[in-house]
Amino acid sequence: MPHYRDEGIVLRTHKLGEVDRIVTVLTKNHGQIRAVAKGIRKTSSRFGARLEPFMVADLQLYEGRNLDTVSQAEQLANYGSNIVADYAKYTSATAILEAAERLTRESSSSQHYLLVLGAIRTLANFDERSDQVLDSYLLRALSISGWVPALDFCHSCGEAATLFSTHSGAVSCSACKLPGAVNVGQSGLLHMRALMAGDWDGVAEASESTRAQVSGVITAYLQWQLERGMKSLQHVERV
Numbered sequence: 001m002p003h004y005r006d007e008g009i010v011l012r013t014h015k016l017g018e019v020d021r022i023v024t025v026l027t028k029n030h031g032q033i034r035a036v037a038k039g040i041r042k043t044s045s046r047f048g049a050r051l052e053p054f055m056v057a058d059l060q061l062y063e064g065r066n067l068d069t070v071s072q073a074e075q076l077a078n079y080g081s082n083i084v085a086d087y088a089k090y091t092s093a094t095a096i097l098e099a100a101e102r103l104t105r106e107s108s109s110s111q112h113y114l115l116v117l118g119a120i121r122t123l124a125n126f127d128e129r130s131d132q133v134l135d136s137y138l139l140r141a142l143s144i145s146g147w148v149p150a151l152d153f154c155h156s157c158g159e160a161a162t163l164f165s166t167h168s169g170a171v172s173c174s175a176c177k178l179p180g181a182v183n184v185g186q187s188g189l190l191h192m193r194a195l196m197a198g199d200w201d202g203v204a205e206a207s208e209s210t211r212a213q214v215s216g217v218i219t220a221y222l223q224w225q226l227e228r229g230m231k232s233l234q235h236v237e238r239v
């Protein structure tokens with residue numbers, strides 16, 4: 001398969017030499033790829049601004065020994081301009097791309113691609129609270145990556161639960177406490193279920209303190225799984 005074509009969202013870019021750039025792209029069917037865009041930093045580049053973070057493009061590539069090369073890029077959607085115009089959207093969108101880059105390094109799926117695309121599109125086009133779009137993405141992305149949170153009943157005795165384990169993603173009652181457990185209460189678990197479902201009306205019903213506590217718990221759960229911190233999460237504007 002020396003040549004291939006796929007659609008993808010640009011996660012990050014790095015300069016390479018004088019005029020080239022390496023782009024990291026989450027594709028629909030080929031997982032996460034890194035490819036060289038030759039001459040992209042020349043003003044006359046045929047790629048224009050089509051290979052910047054948040055851009056969705058139809059790409060033609062050919063395989064190389066170490067890195068693939070982008071031969072053509074057609075823009076499918078540009079969510080970047082709406083996102084960079086709003087600081088809260090920008091910080092959440094940046095954290096989504098960084099989390100996606102980490103979570104899809106080893107393996108990905110078209111489901112994960114569509115999840116990232118949906119989150120970035122929601123940030124760009126709608127006025128949902130951007131930190132809640134981020135939290136919803138993170139919970140669902142962790143779930144797709146194999147760390148499915150179990151949010152219903154105590155993992156051990158089946159009674160009503162109020163504690164969420166940031167280590168295992170399971171919930172428990174106070175008698176069957178798990179390592180890394182944080183008491184988020186019934187309201188916290190209700191909020192997490194709304195985030196998992198992308199139920200924005202349900203998400204909006206949570207109190208400010210519940211949202212803040214659940215955000216902290218989701219970040220801790222993600223960081224436990226990734227083992228080391230993601231720097232962009234510290235900059236998310238939570239209003």
Ligand SMILES: [Zn+2]
Binds near residue numbers: 154157175176
């Ligand atoms: Zn229990």
